[in-house]
Amino acid sequence: MSFFLGLQIRQDSKGILVHQGKYVDDILAKFKLQDAKPANTPIAERPAMTEDLEGEAVDATLYRSMIGSLMYLTANRPDIMFAVCQCARYQAAPKLSHLNAVQRIFRYLKGRPRLGLLYRKEYPFDLCAFSDSNFGGTGRDMKSTSAGCQFLGDRLISWQCKKQQTVSLLTAEVEYVAASAYCSQVIWIQH
Template structure:
């Protein structure tokens, strides 16, 4: 359990109350929780998943130590019919599932992970090759972290973009957005739109609408 708040006395009171009801140990300031690593500095909080990512590499059992500069090739499209079916899709499914949790601190792979998820029911060789590229990219960027600045402003800013008719199978567009609170990235998503847009304008309006809804929810 993580207990946090800006009222130190209330936090202490809550911990004392819990201690009287349950057997518990106070581990002090948050350092590691469910694969999340938290570090403190004067600049703010650094959140990463380096150990969790190292565990993914061990599970993948990949001897290839090459790295990639991007998680997916530019304009690369994956199809459900390309390549040969994997004889055993278990590893593909396990690794993609692990990468889903990694997107908690790695927004840079949110798009490609969403693409790979689409093929977990019947993965093929081309999908596994794309997955290996993501792992090579992560190997070269394993030390990246999210910084939640201690000195940023209280301004809320949002950015969005859309890949119009980017999916060749159903012609639906993919919305991507990120939301900053001051200098800190606090929310992001890559998601396929629920309907087919008949123009770039329609797709862009859909992207802005979903982004605005997320901002209002925050």
């Protein structure tokens, strides 16, 4: 098997590489960004994304189509997960600043179209997990965003990015909420 549901799979003696290079090329062409200048990161650190109530409105159908294409791509691109989730929050009323952020993700993909996941044959299967959160989030709701990933040895097997359900008053509280969510994920994987 070398191609399945948009995933390109290359197997050799070292392991299995899964990427979506052809899909990246296709969506860059679909949104006419194949000649865009590559970006080094999928999202700018500053300024943080907000609702941008004063910004110029853009075509919501186009914006949603771009987000949908990127969501499918997160199946094997955890490097864009946070950025895509941030942009997906503004699908109801996207502004020019949100469209620029989405286009930056596409420009990042332009520079790294065949980046994917490598599953090596020769490593142990120790289960390891990591989580992190931002305190206070962005926008009016002040809900933090948690992200986490789980590894079997050096193989990334699961990743997620989610806005927390509650508003936390302390940084430690945000980290505990995230850690408890990912501990339950690890326990589920162990069983």
